[in-house]
Amino acid sequence: MAAARRNAPDLGAGGEGERQLRKGRMGKGTPKASTGNAFTVQIDPDGTFKYILVRLQxxxxxxxxxxxxxxxxAEFHNHIFEKVxxxxxxxxxxxxxxGGGKIDHNSKDKKIRVFGLSTGYGKADHSVxxxxxxxxxxxxxxxxSDDKK
Structure with a gap:
């Protein structure tokens, strides 16, 4: 958890966002490694799906x-943003x-591949x-990768 806080500013640690996460309002498939990390990532446990990278301030x-x-x-990337x-x-x-793209998540093999782009938001910086x-x-x-598929 210390590394996550060092790399990501502590916006609301111990605040309402983290209280809601402690109440179990995390996305399905997100490991419960720590409250701060769970707040940072919420993705489905398996399959290929759309994702967005969102900046909070x-x-x-x-x-x-x-x-x-x-x-x-989400049929489209904006459906995710409209919920978030x-x-x-x-x-x-x-x-x-x-921006956005796609994630291929294989929890059995413990592999995640990030690729593609969002037509509406553009390509997220997949390295981030x-x-x-x-x-x-x-x-x-x-x-x-920058591959589209």
Whole structure:
């Protein structure tokens, strides 16, 4: 947890966002490694699905934190943002989508592949996404590419 806090500003540690996570409101498939990490990543446990990279910031604040959200339930990338944005606003954050792509998650083999792009938001910086995922999925092989498929 210390590494995650060193690399991601502590926006609301112990605040409402973390209290909600302790109440079990995490995304399915997110390892419960730590509350801060669970807040940072919420993706489906298996399959290939769309994801977005979102930057959170407190209104008027300078500190920022990037989070990853992905799900098979989203037909389009904006469907993920439309769900995340109001949730984060309730917790006192402003959100900006930095881009999107796809994630291929194989929990059996402990592998995650990040690739592709979002037509609406553009391509997320997959290297940033991978670094965030590595903080949560510490025993996974996680790779990325600019491939579209």
């Amino acid at each position: 407190r209104p008027g604040g300078e500190e920022q934190r990037d989070i990853v959200r992905g799900t098979k339930a 944005n109001p949730e984060m606003e309730k917790l006192g954050y402003e959100c900006k989508c930095l 996404t991978v670094e965030i995922l590595k903080k949560v999925y510490t025993d996974y092989e996680i790779t990325w």
